[in-house]
Amino acid sequence: MTITQHDAAEELVEAFALLGDWEERYRFIIDLGRRLEPLDESLKIEAHRVHGCQSTVYLVPRIQSGDPPIIDFQAQSDAAIVNGLIAILRRIYADRPAPEVLAFDAHGLLKRLGLDEHLSPTRRNGLHEMVKRIQSLARRAMESAADADARPSSC
């Protein structure tokens, strides 16, 4: 992990503060999306599909078990703006300990970025569903870590 979640969020806020109108913001978001690592075609399967988006979004979890578990994921959409939103989510959530993922106030950050309108569940851009999916990955990783702790050691 290179920088903390807090610093990553502040970096985004600073970057967005330098942008002028909506056009510059959208251009920046689309550029962020362009730099996403493309998802391997073999991973674009129904189990990875995030519904609730008008574009086709796949989100592939990569969880490193441990105490705490580390949450990572790769995601891709066929829409450019959605890819940019994915890139923003990766800055905040990827390669972070599960408790940090769960504690993070995504709504608060997106509001500071002027993107909170995109988080509404009625906007069909998938952002709301992706945040829910990432949080539930973190919650389940925590639960299985707790289950493993509760089990008596066999050796």
Add this chain to the structure above:
Amino acid sequence: MNKPPSITPSIEAERSAHPGELFDDRGNLDIDRLRADFPLLARKVHGKPLVYLDNAATTQKPLPVIETLDRYYRMHNANIHRGIHAVAEEATEAFETARKRVAAFINSPSERSVIFTSGTTESINLVARSWGGANLKPGDEVLISHMEHHSNIVPWQLICAQTGASLRVIPIDDHGQLVLDSLDDLLTERTRLLAITQMSNALGTINPVSSLIKRAHAAGAKVLIDAAQSVPHLGVDVQDLDCDFLAFSGHKVFGPTGIGVLYGREALLESMPPFLGGGEMIKQVRLDGSEFNDPPYRFEAGTPNIAGAIGLGAAIDYVQSLGPERIAQREAALLAWGTEALGSVPGLRLIGTAAQKAAVLSFVLDFAHPLDAGMILDRQGIAVRTGHHCAQPVMDRFKIPATVRASLAVYNTEREIDSLVQGLEKVRDLS
């Protein structure tokens, strides 16, 4: 002409005092004056003047409709039928007057054929559940087309699963037109019902329903027409069409949401069992069984959307004051303008190029996903719809995930279409 009494005397008095106010010297619609009747069209979105091109989803409401709803709730609100007090009597009269207006609007032989529902979806579900439940059996077939809205697909899938009937589908060609040759095989003595749209919401295609109805009747099938899109643009005449059922929604024809119509041939309605049980739809209720009311009340259980029905009556008056022919003529000009303007956008492909179409410009772009286009257009104040438009089989047919759909109404302008074209250049620039 004998006009039914209205609860909006002041509004109607005002309009009839200036019958020419929406028309220029040559009797053409004056679009600036017309737009002034629709307050929402004057608003701004993201600091830009709103360009509202999402009329196939819902239309904006003119002042006579807004003021009728306001007046109803301020002055005439009461539950209808069986009331013995004055306000209940006024509300009942206004509601039943609205039914007469709908009947006249679609040229129904009787207002008893006009059932108020919550919209096209409920109208179709009513027929599927009531008529379909009583008449379909294993081996029977219901025929729909590949261009139907989900609301004219799913109710039939449900009732077919329940009754053992099967669903068959008229294919469409690359222009989005019905493949009529297929009817020779598809329309048989097994066909009990043809349920088909008069105008596709996703493609704009106008189907030759008159001849389809004749062919279906000749094969012994009943016909339901989904007129949700056609009523606002073409107007309908159920006697001329000779359809058995026809469904449409108020909100797509400048009326309120939550109100719609099912027209049914009177003899058919009389033979059909109730759809929902409750108050209003019965003659007599005993604990060991009930006697059902006559149509249309048999199919209107519970307190109906009284304000909605009265608002729809006002919307119909408005449409009639403009004249359905004038509306169709104006929209044809707009569609031609839009088709040409969008045709000049490199990388744009129109989906739905039927010879007979109206008011819908559905397209894909080779430089942007429909969702990106929709979001970037929104920031410019341009409201279009993106997605599958509740017609996923149409998207599958054209092997596309979604389209951008600009849908027109009589109040749209050539300048607004030009704004869309400019807005698409911004989409290209950002993509």
